[in-house]
Amino acid sequence: MTTPPPAPALAGLKVLDLSRVLAGPYCAQMLADHGADVIKVEPPAGDETRGWGPPFVAPDTSAYYQNLNRAKRNIVVDLSVPEGRDILDTLLRDTDVLVENFKAGTLAKWGYPDEELRRRFPALIHCRVTGFGTDGPLGGQPGYDAVLQAYGGLMSVNGEPDGPPLRVGVPVVDQVTGILAFSGILLALHERHRSGLGQLVDCTLLDTAISLLHPHSASWLANGTVPRRTGSAHPTIAPYDAFTAADGPVFIAVGNDRQFGALTDVLNMPGLADDPRFRTNQDRVRHQGALCAALESAIADVPRAELAARLTARGVPASPVHDVAEALTAPQVRHRGLVVESGDYRGLASPVSLSRTPARVRPEVRGAGADTREVLGAAGYDGDAIAQAVADGVVRAETPLSCDDA
Structure with missing residues (x-):
């Protein structure tokens, strides 16, 4: 029964x-x-x-x-x-x-x-x-x-x-x-x-x-600095931004030094991880402009899905920037029954x-x-x-x- x-x-x-x-x-x-x-x-x-x-x-x-x-x-x-x-x-x-x-x-x-x-x-x-x-x-x-x-x-x-x-x-x-x-x-x-x-x-x-203001509220409450607009970038983490790949934008979220090393390996840029400007997250945030410029040049010729897959395989969170149609038809979205x-x-x-x-x-x-x-x-x-x-x-x-x- x-x-x-x-x-x-x-x-x-x-x-x-x-x-x-x-x-x-x-x-x-x-x-x-x-x-x-x-x-x-x-x-x-x-x-x-x-x-x-x-x-x-x-x-x-x-x-x-x-x-x-x-x-x-x-x-x-x-x-x-x-x-x-x-x-x-x-x-x-x-x-x-x-x-x-x-x-x-x-x-x-x-x-x-x-x-x-x-x-x-x-x-x-x-x-x-x-x-x-x-x-x-x-x-x-x-x-x-x-x-x-x-x-x-x-x-x-x-x-x-x-x-x-x-x-x-x-x-x-x-x-x-x-x-x-x-x-x-x-x-x-x-x-x-x-x-x-x-x-x-x-x-x-x-x-x-x-x-919903976190982390901007936390920053202002801590030191009184009024946060500024940063586009797709994060105010306290780098690189954490959208980059232009060969066929469209891709978002890369590096949350720690190990992930940054993996990113430089995938992009075949081993010297970047040893650059004193980029050794720690604090360094990367301070020199975010130079860092993003270097990464853009390496990312520009790689298809976004391929790059995201290679990065994800190495434990670096990344995704193509989907439009609404792409998001609602994505395999994982369908798998979750969303x-x-x-x-x-x-x-x-x-x-x-x-x-x-x-x-x-x-x-x-x-x-x-x-x-x-x-x-x-x-x-x-x-x-x-x-x-x-x-x-x-x-x-x-x-x-x-x-x-x-x-």
């Missing part, structure tokens, strides 16, 4: 996802991938990322939205009216985790200040995602990823030395905030097993941006891998209001009450829109 697989790690956990755009939805999607029952509650206007395209995978669903909101049930409720808040109140009674990123003060205005949530729903874990927090000089200010990259110093250290500050090319602050929110929720769930009580998980894009393809759905797997209770990616992405009737019915609303709420515009109930009905 075949033993059934164990339930996912978060099976039985009920989550209300009231968040929009990126950080909150990404956090809630990770919870869903690991088995939580996540109900996404959209306003009548919908999550704005539904329109962030092209490309679109359905008439009202962008690829951007699809890859942040899979495996969630979907209801549409107008929380700006009392009748909508009554529905929220009912749903919260058996909810474990609330994820929201409303403008500071919105929940309080609707009758749910922090202390009231804790009083009425003492076991609830409330995850709040904001740009700058709810108090202080910028408390309540809206925050988008790029704005926090600017405010938090990340742009100042990203770019070429003689060029302008640049935004990191992915919404790294939003995504890492989502991961930290996921981690904070798991911490709060673990603590709830002891105390029986929920708590606030307070995540801000600002906190995330500042946490790209999920099911029917018409194509997305990325959960980055959290568990051996016994792995994530189960459920690719269906629901249309706005696809599960309103089911969710409200399970919460105790009868058919007449649901029909009245639909007629009054408090909720919307639609036929499911799916990217994969398999």
Whole structure:
């Protein structure tokens, strides 16, 4: 007799996802991938990322939205009216985790200040995602990823030395905030097993941006020197940079003297390791310009994949600089199962891998209001009450829109 697989790690956990755009939805999607029952509650206007395209995978669903909101049930409720808040109140009674990123003060205005949530729903874990927090000089200010990259110093250290500050090319602050929110929720769930009580998980894009400043923050805190942009190079390790090979860029990361010796052997430059300018990492950092010039001349005629393979064989970390297509089709990426393809759905797997209770990616992405009737019915609303709420515009109930009905 075949033993059934164990339930996912978060099976039985009920989550209300009231968040929009990126950080909150990404956090809630990770919870869903690991088995939580996540109900996404959209306003009548919908999550704005539904329109962030092209490309679109359905008439009202962008690829951007699809890859942040899979495996969630979907209801549409107008929380700006009392009748909508009554529905929220009912749903919260058996909810474990609330994820929201409303403008500071919105929940309080609707009758749910922090202390009231804790009083009425003492076991609830409330995850709040904001740009700058709810108090202080910028408390309540809206925050988008790029704005926090600017405010938090990340742009100042990203770019070429003689060029302008640049935004990191992915919404790294939003995504890492989502991961930290996921981690904070798991911490709060673990603590709830002891105390029986929920708590606030307070995540801000600002906190995330500042946490990502290492090692530049460590350098400034140690000696007061304001870090400068170094392009692809590292401020305290050399050589640790992108070089132009015969057919494109290759990145070489030398972290110690042994690796530097191996690099010079592969490039047939034995004298370089004995050059007093390059004997130690400190020496190489001080003379980084001369070092990179010497290496560039030796690397220029070698194909990037060949050079990376030769270096890796000698224990020197190196890789061709892949574009997105090359990265997503790379053999190791495929081997790790990081790209999920099911029917018409194509997305990325959960980055959290568990051996016994792995994530189960459920690719269906629901249309706005696809599960309103089911969710409200399970919460105790009868058919007449649901029909009245639909007629009054408090909720919307639609036929499911799916990217994969398999």
